[in-house]
Every structure is written in C-alpha cells, then in structure tokens.
Amino acid sequence: MDFDLVVKNGIIVTASEVLQPGLEIGIKDGKIICIGTALPASTSTQVIEAEGAYITPGGVDSHVHLAQKNSPTGDGWETGSRSAIAGGTTTIIAFASQPKDATSLYPVLEDYDKKAKDQSYADYGYHFILTNPTKAILQEELPVMAAQHGITSVKLYMTYEAMRVDDRQVLDILFACRSLGMTTMIHAESHDMINLIIEGLERNKNADPFFHAVARPRIAEDEASYRAISLAELADAPMLIVHMSSEVAVNHVREAQTRLLPIHAETCPHYLFLLSEEIKGKSHDHFSGAKHVCSPPLRHHPKDLEGLWQSIANGTFTTFSSDHAPSKYDHPGGKRLGLVDGIPRFTKIPNGLPGVETRIPLLFGQTPACQPPEKANLTLSRFVQLTATNPAKLYGLAGRKGSIAPGYDADLIIWHPKDTGAVTISQDLMHHDIDYTPFEGVHVGNWPRYTILRGQVVWDKSKGVVGNMKYGQYLKRGKGQVLTGRIGNLPRGMIEDERRYWL
Template sequence: MEFDLIVRNGIIVTASEILQPGLDIGITDGKIACIGVSLPASAKTHIIDAEGAYVTPGGVDSHVHLAQRNAPTGDGWETGSRSAIAGGTTTIIAFASQQKSDISLYPVLEDYDKKAKDQSYADYGFHFILTNPTREILRDELPVMASEHGITSVKLYMTYEAMKLNDREVLNILFACKNLGMTTMIHAESHDMISMIIEGLERNKNTEPYFHAVARPRIAEDEASYRAISLAELADAPMLIVHMSSEVAVSHVREAQTRLLPIHAETCPHYLFLLSEEIKGKPHDHFSGAKHVCSPPLRHSPADLESLWQSVANGTFTTFSSDHAPSKYDHPGGKQLGMVDGIPRFTKIPNGLPGVETRVPLLFSRTPACLPAEKAKLSLPRFVQLTASNPAKLYGLGGRKGSIAPGFDADLVIWHPGNTGAVTISQGLMHHDIDYTPFEGIEVGNWPRYTILRGQVVWDESKGVVGSMGYGQYLKRGKGEVLTGKTGHLPRGMIEDERKYWL
C-alpha cells in the first residue's frame, strides 16, 4: 500500500479513547487508509513527525455566521474559513437566512451558495434559518432541500422581531423536520420578557452596552428553553437548543435527557470564559463593552461559568460551537451603530462575537493535555466529542467527518508536543476580518501546529495559512443522528395513542 501522507509518532485521540503512543496514520486520496505501526513510505510519501504530540480530528464548527445581510461588516467566506483552519477547524456549517418577505427557499439557497462558492478554505455546509415557514415550504421545499441539496437542518428563533416565530409555527416546523429526519435548532429566549425590560431600561435612560445583559436575564432563557422542550416533546421530535448560557435552562435539558427525550444542547466559548463585567467596557470608554454584546448575553457570576463547565464534562452538552457572528467594532456600520448622536443605545449594537479561530484551542487548553489532571475541566475524548464527532453525527456527516478512523476524510489537527505550544490570544494573531477578539489576553496551553484537510496541510504554524481559498468543498449532508434519548415518547399525562385523534 502506498500513502500520500503519513503522520508518524502521534498520540491519537478519538471520541472514545486515547490510543497508544507511536501509531502512524496512513492517508491516501484524502482519506485515512489505515492506522498502524511503522507504515511503509515511498519516495512520493510526505511524512509529518508529530513528535509525540496529540493528534485530534479536524474541528467541526456547526454554528457559524458568514456573509450575513444583518452583519455587513462581518466575515465573509474567505476570511471566516481562513480563520477557521488557522484554529484547527476543518468543517464549518453556516446559515442561509430566510427573510420574512421570502416566500421560497430556492432564491435564498441560490444567493447564499454564490457567496460561498470557491471562497472557502474549509469544507462547508448550510443550515436554513426559517422566518416565514409557509405550508408550501414545509410540504414541498424542505424535502427537496434535504434530498437533493443535503441541507438537513434548520434554525428557528423565539426572539428578535424580524425573525421570531410563534409556538404554532415552531410546532409546524418540528413535525415537518421530524418526518424528514432533519435536525431542528432553536434560539430560546422569551421575546416578551425581553421587550418589556428593554422598554423600562430605555424609559429610565439606561442604554449603555452593559444594560444589554440586564435586558436579557437568565430567566428569559430559562422560560423559553422549557417551552421549546415542551413543544419538541409534544411533536416527539429531536431538537438542539443553541448557545445555552444559563444553569437553569441547562437543567431543563438535563431533566429531559434523563427521561430519554432527544433534546440536545450547545454552548460556546464566551459562556465558559467571559462574564458580563466585560460589557462594562474600559473605565475611560464604557462603550467599548459593545465588543462583548451577544445574545444570550454574558452572565454575571463565576458560578454561572462553573455550572456550564460541569455540563460540558458530564455529557449534557452535545456540541461546542463558536457562534461566530461578528461585526467590526471601529466601523460606522458595525458595533458603532450603537452610538446614536453621541448617546449609547445598546439595542442598536449588532449582536455577536468573533470566535471561529479560538474555539478549538480554548477548549483544548482545559484538557489534561495542557493542565494537571486534577485541574482539567474535561477529558480529551470528551473534547473530541464536543468539537468534532458529535456535531458531525448530529448534522449528517457521520462516517465522513469528526473521527480518526479508516475511511474518514483525513481531517486532522496536530498539536505541539508537551508544553511547547502555549499562546496568549491576541488580535494580532487572528486571521479573521474583524478588528478585535473578545478573548484578548487569555492564555491557551497549545495551538494547532498543523491543520490537515482531506490529506492536505492547510495550516502550518511556522508558515501560516498554506491552504488555498476554494479548496474547501460543499458538503451534501445526510440525515442527522439522534445522539441522546430517542423518539417514541408520550408527553407526561397523555394517554396511549392520544395523538392519533388530532394528527
């Protein structure tokens, strides 16, 4: 057997175990051909010596916003995907967003596909954001999108005036997606709670960026998450609640999972590493806190962070995504939109943070690869589950992405050996097209030495980005897997076959 590339002398980490040191990974035609000892090399074989470092699957970031209409100063496909591979992410799934005025998904897909085509350094796929879920779209268009275009997931909003759906619309989508084997994602915050609080804050002239965190309290996420789970239970449909930040909301998920309901949860780096104090900004420039405005907002207490870390470790969270949704700070069309006639208006600040490049290193830095075992927040196999294997399976890429095994795409991250790869995150190191990073000054214990996509080195820390724009391929995805619980449950208190009377 002849190999194009052999990665030697690494410690391979999978979603279930850490393999014995010194194994080789043989790669042919962009696929992992075999894992073995002392694999033979020919004159044509490229050899990478991992030097005893960990080797993990290329990251799968399943929650990325690129080239979005509501973020004209944010990253496009070129800069966002470039940033991804520099941080060890080889697959991104971004959002093709329907507007309320759109009566068909076909033009939405055509427009978004043009933005991405030949622009990506990483492999990529799309989710649909549904804001106008007409009967025709659910009945006629979603089946075609799933079968012919491989778009097998949708995202819904319970808040934001321009995007929110009512409970009946959410139910209609849940039933439609369940029948198609599609994954339903939902942004769960109580719109009415938030609207009432905002009115009071503005009436009392409390409009600086920090009040964004006050306007969206934990209880708004707690209530909406419970309601979303109830809707999914009624429909007997799988659901993933995105970017969770509240201990109580996560406890609702945990309780549903103990009843074996197919409820999945996602969190993001900013909810594990940052607090609302950041939104207060600098003492001489409170508006600089606009850099940290996102929804749900950063929470107030270190106890909030610790509770989320526990759910990262104990399996409650299914995926760990960046929710990369940035706008430039020092730009009149970016975060500065929140400064109106010299007065800060937090409601006008574009929501979202950059994070696609820092996601994988931040979480890796809290594993035993970088910390003493007693201080680590999660195991290395759990790291692989959250950053690669689980999102791949959940979003229809199982068997191709997210694992190191024969037959999978040769998507790998090779870290620095031992304690030689520590990096302090700074804007100067980033490869995005945003003018700040919210994680400025945080030290991570390692950074990807190499990122490999389908057998090609696309990031070499000594050289920088060595991949080519356009090398990234569009991924036609299959049906997603249910990773926790199962369908087939009756809501509590409902009698057997009760649904048949109204379905």
C-alpha cells in the same frame, strides 16, 4: 500501499479513547486508509513527524454566521474560513437566512451558494434559518432541500422581531422536520420578557452597553428553553437548543434527557470564559463593552460559568460551537451603530462575537493535555466528542467527518508536543476580518501546529495559512442522528396513542 501522507509518532485521540503512543496514520486520496505501525513511505510520500504530540480530528463548527446581510461588516466566506483552519476547524456549517417576506427557499439557497462558491478554505455546509415557514416550504421545499441539496437542518428564533416564529410555527416546523429526519435548532429566549425590560430600561435612560445583559436576564432563557422542550416533546421531535448560557436552562435539558427525550444542547466559548463585567467597557473607552454584546448575553456570576463547565464534563452538552457572528467594532456600520449622536444605545449594537478561530484552542487548553489532571475541566475524549464527532453525527456527516478512523476524510489537528505550544490570544494573531477578539490576553496551553484537510496541510503554525481558498468543498449532508434520548416518547400525562386523535 503507496501513501500520499503518513503522520508518525503521535498520540491519537478519538471520541472514546486515547490510543497508545506511536501509532501512524496512512492517508491516500484525502482519506484515512489505515492506522498502524511502521507504515511504508516511498519517495513520493510526505511524512509529518508529530514528535509525541496529540492528534485530534479536524474540528466541526456547526454554528457559524458568514456573509449574512444583517452583518455587513462581519466575516465573509474567505476570511471566516481562513480563520477557521488557523484554529483547527476543517468543517463549518453556516446559515442561509430566509427574509421574513420570502415565500420560497430556492432564491435563498441560490444567493448563499453564490457567496460561498470557491471562497472557502474549509469544507462547508448550510443550515436554513426559517422565518416564514409557509405550508409550501414545509411540505414541498424542505423535502427537496434535504434529498437533493443535503441541507438537513434548520434554525428558528423565539425572539428578534424580524426573525421570530411563534409557538404554533415552531410546532409546524418540528413536525415537518421530524418526518424528514432533519435536525431543528432553536434560539430560546422569551421575546415578551425581553421587550418589557427594554421598554423600562429606555424609559429610565439606561442605555449603556452593559444594559444589554440586564435586558436579557437568565430567566428569559430559562422560560423559553422549558417551553421549547415542551413543544418538542409534544411533537416527538429531536431538537438542539443553541448557545445555552444559563445553568437553569441547561438543567431543563438534563431533566429532559433523563426522560430519554431527544433534546440536545450547545454552548459556546464566551459563556465558559467571560462574564458580563466585560460589557461595562474600559475606563478610557466606556463604549468598548459593545465588543462583548451577544445574545444570550454574558452572564453575571462565576457560578454560572461553573454550572456550564459541569454540563460540559457530565455529557449534557452535545456540541461546542463558536456562534461566530461578528461585526467590526471601530466601524460606523458595525458595533458603533450603538452610538447615536455620541450617546450609547445598546438596542442598536449588532449582536455577536468572533470566535471560530479561538474555539478549539480554548477548550483544548482545559484538557489534561494542558492542565494537571485534577484541574482539567474535561477529558481529551470529551473534547473530541464536543468539537468534532458529535456535531458530525448530529448534522449528517457521520462516516466522513469528525473521527480518526479508516474511511474518514483525513481531517486532522496535530498539536505541539507538550509544553511547547502555549499562546496568549491577541488580535495580532487572528486571521478573521474583524478588528478585535473578545479573548484578548487569554492564555491557552496549546495551539494547532498543523491543520490537515482531506490529506492536505492547510495551516502550518510556523508558516501560517498554506491552504488554497478554493480547496474547501460543499458537503451534501445526510440525515442527522439522535445522540441522546429517542423518538417515540409519550408526553407526560397523555394516554397511549392519544396523538392519533389529532395527528
């Protein structure tokens, strides 16, 4: 076998184990061909010496917002995907968002396809955001989108007036997606709770950025998460609750999982590393707290972070995504929309933070690769599950992405050898098109030395981004897998076959 690339002397980490040191990875035509020892290398074979460093699968970030109309100062495909590969992410799944007045998904797909085509350094796919789930869309268009275009997931919002769907619409979507084997994602916050609190804050002239966190209390996420789980249980449909930030809401998921309901959970770096104190801003720039405005908001107490870390370690969370949804800070069309005639108005601040580049290094820094074992927040295999293997399986990319095994795309992160790759995160190091990082000054114990996409080195820490913007391929995805629980559960209190009377 004449390999195109051989990676030598690394420690391979999979979702189930850390393999013995010194194994080699043989790559041909963008695929992993074999894992072994003493693999032959001809004069045409590129050889990368890992020097005893860990090798993990290229990251799959399944929650990324790029080139969306409601974020005109945010990242487009070129800058967002460039940032992704610089941080070890080789696959991104972004959102094609349906306007509330749109009665078909075909124009939505066509428009988003034009934005992404030949603009991505990373491989990519789409989710649909459904805001107007008409009968024609659910019964006629979604089957075509899944079968012909490989778009096998949708996202719903329980809040935001311009995007929210009511409980009946959630049910209609769940039943439609269940029949197609599609994954339903849901943003769970109580719209009415939030609106009531916002009205009171504005009436009392409490409008600084920090009051964004006050306006969206934990109980609003707790209630909506429980309600979303109940809707999914009635429909007997898999669901992923996105960007969870509340320990109580996550406990609702864990309780559902113990009853074998197919309820998955996702969290993000900002909910593990940052607190609402950041939203108060700096003394010299009070409005700078706007940089940390996101929904759900950063929580108030360290115990909130501790609860989420426990759920990272114990398996409650299925995926760990960036929710990269940034707007520039120092721009009149970005976060500074929240300054109205010089007066802060938190309701006008665009939601979202940059994070697609920092997601993987932040979490890797909490593993035994960078921490003493007694201080590590998760194992190396759990890291691989959360950042690569699970999202690949959940979103229909199993067998191609998310693992290091023969037959898979040769998507790899090669880290620095121990104690040589530490980085302090700063805006100067970032490759996005945003003017700040919320993780400024955070120390991480390692950073990707090489990012490899389908056998090609696209990031070399010593040289920077070396990939081609047109190298990223669109991924037609298959049906997602249920990774926790099962289909076929009877909702509590129902008699056997009760659904047959009304389905």
